[in-house]
Amino acid sequence: MPKKKSPAIEFRSGFVAVIGRPNVGKSTLINALLGQKVAAVSPRPQTTRRTQLGILSLDQAQIIFVDTPGLHNPHHKLGKALNLTAEEALEGVDLVLWLVDISVEPTDEDQRIASLLAGLTSQTPLVLALNKTDLVPAGKLDSHREAYQALVPPETALIPISAAHGAGLLDLQDALITRLPARPPEYPDDQITDLYERDIAADLIREACLSHLRDEVPHAIVVRIDEFTERNEKGAFIAATIFVERDSQKGIVIGKGGEMLKKIGTSARAEIEAMSGRKVFLQVRVKVLKDWRNDEELLKRFGYDPGRK
Numbered sequence: 001m002p003k004k005k006s007p008a009i010e011f012r013s014g015f016v017a018v019i020g021r022p023n024v025g026k027s028t029l030i031n032a033l034l035g036q037k038v039a040a041v042s043p044r045p046q047t048t049r050r051t052q053l054g055i056l057s058l059d060q061a062q063i064i065f066v067d068t069p070g071l072h073n074p075h076h077k078l079g080k081a082l083n084l085t086a087e088e089a090l091e092g093v094d095l096v097l098w099l100v101d102i103s104v105e106p107t108d109e110d111q112r113i114a115s116l117l118a119g120l121t122s123q124t125p126l127v128l129a130l131n132k133t134d135l136v137p138a139g140k141l142d143s144h145r146e147a148y149q150a151l152v153p154p155e156t157a158l159i160p161i162s163a164a165h166g167a168g169l170l171d172l173q174d175a176l177i178t179r180l181p182a183r184p185p186e187y188p189d190d191q192i193t194d195l196y197e198r199d200i201a202a203d204l205i206r207e208a209c210l211s212h213l214r215d216e217v218p219h220a221i222v223v224r225i226d227e228f229t230e231r232n233e234k235g236a237f238i239a240a241t242i243f244v245e246r247d248s249q250k251g252i253v254i255g256k257g258g259e260m261l262k263k264i265g266t267s268a269r270a271e272i273e274a275m276s277g278r279k280v281f282l283q284v285r286v287k288v289l290k291d292w293r294n295d296e297e298l299l300k301r302f303g304y305d306p307g308r309k
């Protein structure tokens, strides 16, 4: 005899594509919702270079976030690969969560995202999260809100939040859950991300580079994990290579007497330890890989899909 089902509320679960132009706070939001560092956060655009999954497991629902890179103008082949990933990530999802920065008016990039969504929202529900409410200049909230409202279908839910301050997150969570299909969970409830730990480690090392290097070595950096081994129950050994495009950049990343590289390694190690909850021994080196951003083979090797043309 099959067990009687309890008359409880139906479980809801599904895939949510998180989209939005760079720097609006997508990674911050996912981290805040998941309460753990999963997506790389940075004060500069484009830290997130590949589609990531963050899984929020609740009593009545499971939300699987697909964290997409920001949509932007492609300047080189990597830019194109990122755009493709974002558009592809919108296919086959149950819901689209569009994050905008309500502290400023919509930009050209927001307009482009709106037209991209226009061909999509007929089947897929859309939730528009108005982030950075804490930064809205006095008296601008209503006019900015109207400007964003004009970019989406009238039935779209608009939810004001501050990802960095944790405001409005429960409202947002509810808005997402009610729009997900009634469906059993996709993943075990203790699984936060299906990204390999080593990919997250690579992201965190890259993030450490960006935060220490400021404008000197913009986005010419990619990180490869060469070795990731469990030493014992106490910790892991990670060896990584930071690739740059030019000799001059290599010098900057290493710094005088290796000081910069030491700083980067120290911050990255702290972040990886916080993420994985155990000790990490991290070894980082720097190598020049000429023009990797324009080389399709190299892009593939680093896990970016250069796309079909």
Ligand code: GDP
Pocket: 020, 021, 022, 023, 024, 025, 026, 027, 028, 029, 040, 041, 042, 043, 044, 045, 046, 047, 048, 070, 131, 132, 133, 134, 135, 161, 162, 163, 164, 165
């Ligand atoms: P992403 O490129 O969309 O993933 O953006 P990030 O999550 O990396 O955030 C970009 C920057 O905006 C970081 O410096 C965040 O700390 C900041 N940020 C994100 N959300 C908020 C917010 O609600 N308020 C404020 N003041 N800053 C935020």
Ligand code: MG
Pocket: 026, 027, 028, 039, 040, 041, 042, 046, 047, 048
């Ligand atoms: Mg991000």
